[in-house]
Amino acid sequence: MQVGSPSPGPVVFRNNAAVFLWGFMGAWMLMLALFTCLYVRDGGLLSYGPSAEDTFERAAVYLDKIFKGAKPADLPAEYPTRYYLTVNLKAAEAMGLTIPPVLLIRADSVLK
Numbered sequence: 001m002q003v004g005s006p007s008p009g010p011v012v013f014r015n016n017a018a019v020f021l022w023g024f025m026g027a028w029m030l031m032l033a034l035f036t037c038l039y040v041r042d043g044g045l046l047s048y049g050p051s052a053e054d055t056f057e058r059a060a061v062y063l064d065k066i067f068k069g070a071k072p073a074d075l076p077a078e079y080p081t082r083y084y085l086t087v088n089l090k091a092a093e094a095m096g097l098t099i100p101p102v103l104l105i106r107a108d109s110v111l112k
Contacts, residue, residue, distance in 0.1 A: 040087075040088050040111065041088075041111065043091055045091045045097075046087045047084070047086045049084065050084070051082070051084055054080065054082065058078055062078075084108045086108060086111065087099055087107045087109070088111045090111065090112065
């Protein structure tokens with residue numbers, strides 16, 4: 001049983017890995033909490049972590065500073081300040097799970 005299908009995108013490895021992972025997880029009816037919503041969009045159950053887009057944006061700012069002459073050792077370490085909770089109701093339904101309403105209310109994104 002495949003819980004989700006991969007969304008088309010430029011990152012082929014991620015999509016192929018997602019197809020394998022969701023097929024395996026669905027066959028064994030296992031839940032999986034992930035650190036990025038990218039896999040939840042492809043069929044994962046839920047994720048809690050920093051936004052990939054925000055992380056890439058901060059990395060671009062770092063690279064800009066380095067290209068302008070800053071020494072990497074002199075740049076302060078930055079950590080995410082916002083974490084996102086994403087829940088996939090389609091995957092939960094396929095696994096026969098009921099997500100508590102309080103979790104759905106707290107979620108930043110609920111995929112149906």
